[in-house]
Amino acid sequence: xxxxxxxxxRAARNTSAIxxxxxxxxxxxxxxxxxxxxxxxxxxxxxxxxxxxxxLSDGADLLDYxxxxxxxxxxxxxxxxxxxxxxxxxxxPGKATKLLLDEKGEIxxxxxxxxxxxxTEDLLVENVQxxxxxxxxxxxxxxSLDTTLTPELIEEGFVREIxxxxxxxxxxxGFEVTDRIRLYYxxxxxxxxxxxxxxxxxxxxxxxxxIVKGQGKNACTWDINGESCVFSVExxx
Numbered sequence: 699x700x701x702x703x704x705x706x707x708r709a710a711r712n713t714s715a716i717x718x719x720x721x722x723x724x725x726x727x728x729x730x731x732x733x734x735x736x737x738x739x740x741x742x743x744x745x746x747x748x749x750x751x752x753x754l755s756d757g758a759d760l761l762d763y764x765x766x767x768x769x770x771x772x773x774x775x776x777x778x779x780x781x782x783x784x785x786x787x788x789x790x791p792g793k794a795t796k797l798l799l800d801e802k803g804e805i806x807x808x809x810x811x812x813x814x815x816x817x818t819e820d821l822l823v824e825n826v827q828x829x830x831x832x833x834x835x836x837x838x839x840x841x842s843l844d845t846t847l848t849p850e851l852i853e854e855g856f857v858r859e860i861x862x863x864x865x866x867x868x869x870x871x872g873f874e875v876t877d878r879i880r881l882y883y884x885x886x887x888x889x890x891x892x893x894x895x896x897x898x899x900x901x902x903x904x905x906x907x908x909i910v911k912g913q914g915k916n917a918c919t920w921d922i923n924g925e926s927c928v929f930s931v932e933x934x935x
Contacts, residue, residue, distance in 0.1 A: 763792035885927035
């Protein structure tokens with residue numbers, strides 16, 4: 699089950715075009731009363747780079763709805779006002795409208811100043827994915843990634859990319875994994891601010907005994923999430 703969740707989560711990431719190194723806040727998993735041990739939850743969150751896993755009893759919260767006019771019935775009912783009604787129907791709030799239709803079997807809309815009652819059979823209902831979620835389903839297992847990127851998550855994604863690029867540069871320079879380095883960076887204000895705020899974390903991950911703004915030996919230019927930056931690495935000693 700853990701493997702299926704990870705595979706579906708990766709597919710959800712690919713669909714949303716969000717890099718694996720970009721942390722996300724939450725993964726929703728729809729289960730029928732089955733849950734995993736904390737050990738497997740940790741594996742899943744690590745593999746998918748999400749901060750928490752939340753179980754849902756059904757997938758209703760992972761769906762939204764879009765409505766279109768049923769021409770067979772509304773063509774006769776609305777006549778010349780059909781096109782104007784189509785615009786109003788297209789803008790109906792999905793979940794609220796679906797709930798009202800399920801409870802009462804009808805909704806009221808206003809078209810060119812006229813109140814019009816629509817029955818369930820007057821509307822075609824489409825399931826759509828809500829904004830901010832990327833959902834995948836296979837053989838009764840449904841997972842959904844919350845793809846909302848807060849400023850904190852975006853910055854953490856930058857840090858992950860910076861660490862990855864520096865580690866690559868260390869390897870290309872022929873350094874041993876235990877070698878401590880002086881890291882130089884030269885970038886715009888965005889990169890500079892991120893480097894300053896996260897200097898301790900970056901230092902620990904790349905074994906830098908010092909991080910300095912400027913350029914040194916083994917300089918290399920990188921694209922960090924659309925921002926250009928030059929890193930230089932020098933071995934201590």
